[in-house]
Amino acid sequence: xxxxxxxxxxxPTAKIGQNVRIGxxxxxxxxxxxxxxxxxxxxxxxxxxxxxxxxxSSYENPPTVIGAGSVVRSHSIIYANCSIGREFNTGHRxxxxxxxxxxxxxxxxxLSDLEGDxxxxxxxxLHSNVHISQTSSMGDFVxxxxxxxxxxxxxxxxxxxxxxxxxxxxxxxxxxxxxxxxQVGENCLIGAASVxxxxxxxxxxxxxxxARVIKDLRKYVVMGxxxxxxxxxRFDRGMPWKGIGYDSWAxxxxxxxxxxxxAQTAGKK
Amino acid sequence: xxxxxxxxxxxPTAKIGQNVRIGxxxxxxxxxxxxxxxxxxxxxxxxxxxxxxxxxSSYENPPTVIGAGSVVRSHSIIYANCSIGREFNTGHRxxxxxxxxxxxxxxxxxLSDLEGDxxxxxxxxLHSNVHISQTSSMGDFVxxxxxxxxxxxxxxxxxxxxxxxxxxxxxxxxxxxxxxxxQVGENCLIGAASVxxxxxxxxxxxxxxxARVIKDLRKYVVMGxxxxxxxxxRFDRGMPWKGIGYDSWAxxxxxxxxxxxxAQTAGKK
Amino acid sequence: xxxxxxxxxxxPTAKIGQNVRIGxxxxxxxxxxxxxxxxxxxxxxxxxxxxxxxxxSSYENPPTVIGAGSVVRSHSIIYANCSIGREFNTGHRxxxxxxxxxxxxxxxxxLSDLEGDxxxxxxxxLHSNVHISQTSSMGDFVxxxxxxxxxxxxxxxxxxxxxxxxxxxxxxxxxxxxxxxxQVGENCLIGAASVxxxxxxxxxxxxxxxARVIKDLRKYVVMGxxxxxxxxxRFDRGMPWKGIGYDSWAxxxxxxxxxxxxAQTAGKK
Numbered sequence: 001x002x003x004x005x006x007x008x009x010x011x012p013t014a015k016i017g018q019n020v021r022i023g024x025x026x027x028x029x030x031x032x033x034x035x036x037x038x039x040x041x042x043x044x045x046x047x048x049x050x051x052x053x054x055x056x057s058s059y060e061n062p063p064t065v066i067g068a069g070s071v072v073r074s075h076s077i078i079y080a081n082c083s084i085g086r087e088f089n090t091g092h093r094x095x096x097x098x099x100x101x102x103x104x105x106x107x108x109x110x111l112s113d114l115e116g117d118x119x120x121x122x123x124x125x126l127h128s129n130v131h132i133s134q135t136s137s138m139g140d141f142v143x144x145x146x147x148x149x150x151x152x153x154x155x156x157x158x159x160x161x162x163x164x165x166x167x168x169x170x171x172x173x174x175x176x177x178x179x180x181x182x183q184v185g186e187n188c189l190i191g192a193a194s195v196x197x198x199x200x201x202x203x204x205x206x207x208x209x210x211a212r213v214i215k216d217l218r219k220y221v222v223m224g225x226x227x228x229x230x231x232x233x234r235f236d237r238g239m240p241w242k243g244i245g246y247d248s249w250a251x252x253x254x255x256x257x258x259x260x261x262x263a264q265t266a267g268k269k
Numbered sequence: 270x271x272x273x274x275x276x277x278x279x280x281p282t283a284k285i286g287q288n289v290r291i292g293x294x295x296x297x298x299x300x301x302x303x304x305x306x307x308x309x310x311x312x313x314x315x316x317x318x319x320x321x322x323x324x325x326s327s328y329e330n331p332p333t334v335i336g337a338g339s340v341v342r343s344h345s346i347i348y349a350n351c352s353i354g355r356e357f358n359t360g361h362r363x364x365x366x367x368x369x370x371x372x373x374x375x376x377x378x379x380l381s382d383l384e385g386d387x388x389x390x391x392x393x394x395l396h397s398n399v400h401i402s403q404t405s406s407m408g409d410f411v412x413x414x415x416x417x418x419x420x421x422x423x424x425x426x427x428x429x430x431x432x433x434x435x436x437x438x439x440x441x442x443x444x445x446x447x448x449x450x451x452q453v454g455e456n457c458l459i460g461a462a463s464v465x466x467x468x469x470x471x472x473x474x475x476x477x478x479x480a481r482v483i484k485d486l487r488k489y490v491v492m493g494x495x496x497x498x499x500x501x502x503r504f505d506r507g508m509p510w511k512g513i514g515y516d517s518w519a520x521x522x523x524x525x526x527x528x529x530x531x532a533q534t535a536g537k538k
Numbered sequence: 539x540x541x542x543x544x545x546x547x548x549x550p551t552a553k554i555g556q557n558v559r560i561g562x563x564x565x566x567x568x569x570x571x572x573x574x575x576x577x578x579x580x581x582x583x584x585x586x587x588x589x590x591x592x593x594x595s596s597y598e599n600p601p602t603v604i605g606a607g608s609v610v611r612s613h614s615i616i617y618a619n620c621s622i623g624r625e626f627n628t629g630h631r632x633x634x635x636x637x638x639x640x641x642x643x644x645x646x647x648x649l650s651d652l653e654g655d656x657x658x659x660x661x662x663x664l665h666s667n668v669h670i671s672q673t674s675s676m677g678d679f680v681x682x683x684x685x686x687x688x689x690x691x692x693x694x695x696x697x698x699x700x701x702x703x704x705x706x707x708x709x710x711x712x713x714x715x716x717x718x719x720x721q722v723g724e725n726c727l728i729g730a731a732s733v734x735x736x737x738x739x740x741x742x743x744x745x746x747x748x749a750r751v752i753k754d755l756r757k758y759v760v761m762g763x764x765x766x767x768x769x770x771x772r773f774d775r776g777m778p779w780k781g782i783g784y785d786s787w788a789x790x791x792x793x794x795x796x797x798x799x800x801a802q803t804a805g806k807k
Binding site: 001025043074129146147174175208222228229237 | 276294296298299314317318330346362364380384400418420424426428444446448464478
Binding site for chain 3: 397443498
């Protein structure tokens with residue numbers, strides 16, 4: 001039904017792994033490497049040339065890597081000089097600009113816009129319509145929800161571009177803003193529509209504009225639910241501790257499962 | 270000018286109605302049914318296969334229905350197993366995921382993202398860049414404005430996915446958030462940038478973060494304008510009470526006009 | 539690498555300037571004029587026909603103009619009857635609806651959505667995902683950041699559509715909303731996530747929901763940075779005062795540089 005080789009263009013210098021499928025109307029530019037068993041859906045552009053291409057006749061496309069077992073959904077654009085791990089997943093119409101490094105087992109949702117020069121760990125989940133500005137970074141197991149933003153300019157417009165950082169396991173809820181240079185700790189929960197304008201310690205439950213820490217997240221009790229955070233004790237879909245529990249994985253069982261093996265680097269960070 | 274049959278792919282199992290036009294570079298997948306006099310503009314994908322397609326060689330595309338007289342604008346993606354009524358209208362780059370049911374006379378604006386498993390009544394208007402999460406629902410004549418969101422996860426990430434509901438005739442203004450599971454009544458006005466975290470009764474004028482009911486909407490008086498709500502008494506463009514007035518339509522005149530006839534089901538809900 | 543003339547469609551009535559490149563899969567409709575040395579990347583649609591095209595067999599596409607030296611990035615859609623100045627730049631998947639007038643040296647970022655009937659001066663920078671509603675306008679040197687919105691309906695839904703205006707040199711930060719009909723002065727800074735519901739005088743530093751003027755921006759002092767605003771005294775990348783300083787340019791030096799010459803009209807507004 002799909003993958004009929006209609007209007008597909010693949011550069012002769014691209015390295016396409018075993019059992020990779022490329023969708024109709026997609027373009028794979030020079031020096032792209034796509035890992036085995038990956039699927040690039042229709043109307044995608046992989047290895048989009050950098051801006052200098054348009055005016056420099058001696059331009060050579062830098063390498064672009066997408067790991068094995070990935071699925072890039074239709075109309076997505078991934079620029080050259082990105083390095084993305086295995087089991088990567090996207091929604092539709094994702095944009096990932098150059099010099100972005102993404103670990104293994106990450107997903108980026110429909111319409112999300114990664115502006116380039118970004119560092120993302122492993123097992124991160126960016127939902128639809130997340131905007132990450134240049135020089136931002138996040139740890140592992142970070143989840144960000146629709147219309148959340150990481151900004152990078154403290155006094156716009158300026159030359160002092162400085163992205164923020166979101167620590168591992170932190171959840172950034174819908175419509176929240178992490179302002180330029182802010183360091184959000186690990187294992188935080190940033191409530192919907194918050195504006196985070198200062199650093200937050202680990203385990204912060206923070207909300208509001210400007211965001212204030214209203215509780216240690218470990219002490220957050222919900223009637224009938226107990227303590228929902230840290231979330232890793234009640235949620236394991238797609239996570240390396242699936243079936244063994246977070247503590248077992250964190251305490252070393254991780255290397256005993258294939259999932260855990262892949263996550264070793266992630267877990268050690 | 271358009272509709273030159275350039276690079277169009279239509280599955281042999283698709284049922285294309287009379288006088289339907291399919292734009293260049295568009296793809297119509299298996300088991301899609303498009304009603305008479307509809308227009309699918311260029312670069313669209315109708316009947317996008319579900320995720321299981323990619324790994325299941327025995328996959329069969331479930332049916333997808335778009336009603337008569339619809340216009341789907343360019344670069345839109347409508348997944349398989351959606352059922353959409355007649356006179357449907359979209360902007361550009363709309364995404365509608367599987368198992369979404371939409372009534373008659375609805376519109377979904379540019380870049381809006383319907384995540385699937387969603388129920389939408391008739392005569393609803395989603396403006397540009399509205400995000401509706403899975404298991405959300407709304408009545409009839411609901412309008413939502415740019416960057417408004419319905420969320421579905423009370424303690425992210427969790428397995429307790431539960432969308433909210435927006436009642437008929439309610440207006441959800443720009444950048445507003447309806448949190449997971451919240452029931453918004455009928456005939457409400459949710460002000461810009463509100464975060465609705467609890468149920469709201471009919472006729473609420475609510476605003477803020479968290480949103481508070483500041484008035485019964487029927488008592489809201491604007492200098493020089495009188496009482497602008499309920500809006501159905503001063504606005505009828507594209508509505509089934511056009512030319513006859515809301516009360517006449519609501520009291521039974523509806524079946525006397527072709528528009529009203531189509532809206533009968535809607536009005537009775 | 540790009541520009542291989544794969545699946546390109548150019549109307550015979552389009553006027554394509556010298557040294558213009560048109561990307562693969564792009565469509566240029568009737569009566570489009572593209573200035574010299576411009577680049578239209580792949581998968582773009584320029585001169586998208588107005589809605590009346592679909593039902594009117596005598597439709598003629600009104601003229602669409604894009605000035606010299608422009609770069610329109612992939613998947614962008616520019617409707618017919620837009621007039622855009624020279625050195626125009628877009629991100630990916632931009633939508634610009636009909637009857638939009640944009641000056642010289644402007645840029646519109648990825649996913650931004652200009653709804654039509656809009657007036658934009660010169661040297662404006664709309665970042666990713668900015669939404670501008672119909673009948674809105676802005677001066678010159680205005681910058682707007684992701685998810686900022688200009689709305690146009692005071693009592694939705696209504697027939698009283700009235701866009702706002704943002705004055706020259708003003709910065710509208712992420713997630714901010716300029717409500718219908720509001721006049722924002724020149725040289726203002728609208729903080730992140732603000733909701734501007736009333737007119738603001740020049741040099742306002744305003745923030746909050748509803749936005750309040752918290753300071754005259756000229757008196758805003760940042761520790762270690764002095765007075766960062768007006769920003770034109772510390773930032774000149776891509777600006778007509780580059781290399782000569784804002785005062786020299788503003789006081790008349792502008793006509794001595796080619797950049798300044800182009801900006802003369804802008805500076806006088």
